[in-house]
Amino acid sequence: MYESKHSISLLFNANNVYDRQILEGIGHYLHTTKVDWDVFLEEDFRFHGDDVSEWRCDGLIANYDDLEIKKIVDNISEPVIGVGCSYSDLEQYPNIPYVASDNFALVESAFKHLKEKGLKRFAMYSVPLDEHHRWVIERERAFAKLANKEEYSYQIYKGHATNRKTWHSTFKQLSDWIENLPKPIGIIAVNDARARHLLQACDHLGVEVPERVSIIGIDNDDLARNLSRISLSSVTQGCFEMGYKAAKLLHKRLEGKKVPESQVLVGPVGVEARQSTEFKALSDPYVIQAVHFIRQFATKGIKVDQVTDFVGISRSNLENRFQQEHGYSVHTAIHNEKLVRACKLLAESEMSINDIAEKCGYPSLQYMYSVFNKHFNSTPSAYRSENQKGKESKVASF
Numbered sequence: 172m173y174e175s176k177h178s179i180s181l182l183f184n185a186n187n188v189y190d191r192q193i194l195e196g197i198g199h200y201l202h203t204t205k206v207d208w209d210v211f212l213e214e215d216f217r218f219h220g221d222d223v224s225e226w227r228c229d230g231l232i233a234n235y236d237d238l239e240i241k242k243i244v245d246n247i248s249e250p251v252i253g254v255g256c257s258y259s260d261l262e263q264y265p266n267i268p269y270v271a272s273d274n275f276a277l278v279e280s281a282f283k284h285l286k287e288k289g290l291k292r293f294a295m296y297s298v299p300l301d302e303h304h305r306w307v308i309e310r311e312r313a314f315a316k317l318a319n320k321e322e323y324s325y326q327i328y329k330g331h332a333t334n335r336k337t338w339h340s341t342f343k344q345l346s347d348w349i350e351n352l353p354k355p356i357g358i359i360a361v362n363d364a365r366a367r368h369l370l371q372a373c374d375h376l377g378v379e380v381p382e383r384v385s386i387i388g389i390d391n392d393d394l395a396r397n398l399s400r401i402s403l404s405s406v407t408q409g410c411f412e413m414g415y416k417a418a419k420l421l422h423k424r425l426e427g428k429k430v431p432e433s434q435v436l437v438g439p440v441g442v443e444a445r446q447s448t449e450f451k452a453l454s455d456p457y458v459i460q461a462v463h464f465i466r467q468f469a470t471k472g473i474k475v476d477q478v479t480d481f482v483g484i485s486r487s488n489l490e491n492r493f494q495q496e497h498g499y500s501v502h503t504a505i506h507n508e509k510l511v512r513a514c515k516l517l518a519e520s521e522m523s524i525n526d527i528a529e530k531c532g533y534p535s536l537q538y539m540y541s542v543f544n545k546h547f548n549s550t551p552s553a554y555r556s557e558n559q560k561g562k563e564s565k566v567a568s569f
Contacts, residue, residue, distance in 0.1 A: 177425050179208045182233035182240045188363075188392040189272075189410055190234060193254055196414020197232060206422055230425055232417045235265060238302060250424040252417045256306035257436055263305075268430045270417045272408050274306060276438040278313035278359065280406045281387045284442045285357030286321070288450040290385060292356040293318055294326040296345075296365050310361050310389075326352070330365070346372045354383045355450065363388035363395035363405055370399045370447065379463035381450040391443050400467070402445035409437040457482050458496045461489060462504065469508035470532040475501045509533065510542065517555040524551045 181197065183190040194212070201208060211228065233244045235255040244251055245265070257271035258264060264271075285293065295314045298307045311327055318325040328348050331341045349372050352358075360366035366388030373380045380386060380401050388395065391407040416435055424430050446466065464481045465473070478501055479486045486501075493501050513531040516522055522530070528539040528551075543551050 176207045176209050177229040178227060179210050179421070180228045180231045181210060181212045182231060182237075182244065183212070184234070184237060185212075188390050188394070189408065192408070192410030193234070193414035193417070196411040196416075197418045198414075199411070200415045200418035200422070204422070206418075230421050232414075232421055235269070236306060241265070250421060252421045252424070254413050254417050256309060257434070258305075258309060259312065261434075264434055266432050268420045268424070268432055268435075270413045270420070270435045270437060272306075272410070272413060273436045273438045274309040275313040275316075276436075277389050277406050277408060278310050279317060280439050280442055281359045281389060282314065282317045284387060284404070284406075284444065284448060285359070285385055285450075288357070288381075288385060288448060290355060290357040290450060291323060292325075292353055293323055294328065294352060294356055294358045296358055296360045296369055297327055297329045298361055298365065299329050299332055307361055314359060324353075330368075333368075342368070342372065342375075345369075346376055349373060349378060349384065350376055352384070354378075355385070356383075357385040357387070357448070357450070360386065360388045363390040363392040363403060366403055366405070366447075367395045367399055370401055370403065374400060379459055381446070381448050382459040382463055385450040386447040387442070401447050404445045404448040405443050407440040407443055409440055411440075413437045455492050455496050457484055457489060458492050461493070461501065465501075465504050465508055469505045470512055470530060472532040472534075473505065475505070478505070506542075510546065513539065513551070514554065514558070517551055518558040524555075527551070 181194065183194060185191045185194055200206070201210070228249055230250040230252075231244060231247065232252045232254065233240050235241045235244075235253040241253075244253075251267050253265055253267050253269040255269070255271060257274050259275075282293070293314075295311060297311055298304050300307055314327065315325070328345075330345055330348075331337065333341055345368060349369070358369055360369055366386055369384070369386045370380065372378075373384055373386075378384055386403065388403055388405040389408065391405040395403065416437065420430050420435075460482050461478050464478055468477075475486060479489050482489055490500055493499065493504065497504065509531045513527055513533075516527045516530065517524070520527075524539075525536050528536045531539070533539040533542070540550060543549055543554060547554060549557075
């Protein structure tokens with residue numbers, strides 16, 4: 172038997188991945204329990220301030236990182252569950268049940284990922300601090316604490332807020348900062364939007380990613396990732412779990428159960444490792460240039476001669492340098508890059524195998540089948556079946 176219906180308001184601005192994933196977690200709670208909620212969310216999924224006295228609801232779940240939302244909700248007598256940033260200063264939390272993303276754990280995941288790649292220099296690209304970005308200082312403090320504990324040198328660059336009028340000067344200053352950093356270096360961006368700026372600036376400067384600058388963001392936002400030529404590694408926040416826990420807390424309150432006015436910290440899901448942090452400690456500048464060129468153009472059907480032309484040395488010279496750094500040939504590097512891309516698309520997309528063969532630079536579908544038969548004793552379709560998203564790829568050791 173279902174419970175009586177409750178009217179619930181969700182106060183979010185779902186134009187960002189953080190809020191959207193929290194809403195997905197709330198939705199999952201609704202689908203997997205017997206709650207009967209009449210949920211109100213603005214038609215455009217964005218919060219619009221209203222006269223609080225006219226609201227009719229039994230409870231709310233609200234994003235407390237949005238100060239406009241917080242100001243309105245603070246004047247409401249109905250049960251409220253807050254979600255948002257975690258704070259090192261407990262006095263900054265509201266006196267309500269509050270589900271928070273663990274900022275220290277987010278930065279720690281990114282830091283450990285870069286450290287495990289063998290990097291020994293670190294930087295953070297942040298955001299100018301203002302009342303709307305209180306989470307920024309928490310991530311900066313976490314980064315500084317981790318770097319100091321390991322006794323690594325580090326820098327924090329806040330940059331500037333971006334808008335259409337100042338973008339060119341902002342981009343120039345960011346480029347200057349990157350150009351003057353000691354390299355190789357790992358940079359943690361406080362979110363994926365800032366990470367995308369880094370990728371653009373490195374591309375503009377001709378700074379190889381990840382050979383000279385390895386970049387990792389926070390949010391795992393598909394929009395930011397797909398707008399960059401180099402795929403972005405990123406920490407996935409536990410937003411889905413935050414939404415689920417917030418809905419569960421509100422459910423308990425509506426049932427008349429006591430819910431402590433305390434903080435529930437939710438850690439990250441993990442790191443989605445992609446091209447921007449595929450760092451290997453290379454010392455030969457010609458090999459670094461060649462690897463960067465191959466990563467960008469392997470799927471365009473390039474040959475070894477095009478790589479040597481780009482680097483500007485003889486084929487035999489480059490091959491000798493490749494053998495010393497990698498232990499294999501330039502041709503093998505091109506081949507491996509195409510195969511890694513093909514495996515990733517098979518495991519993570521619904522693209523047809525014929526389209527994948529074309530996108531990855533194979534001369535024909537039959538040729539791609541022969542490659543998979545040689546490497547995996549399998550067909551591309553069988554590989555897809557065995558390596559759906561979430562399973563470890565067989566090409567991880569390439």
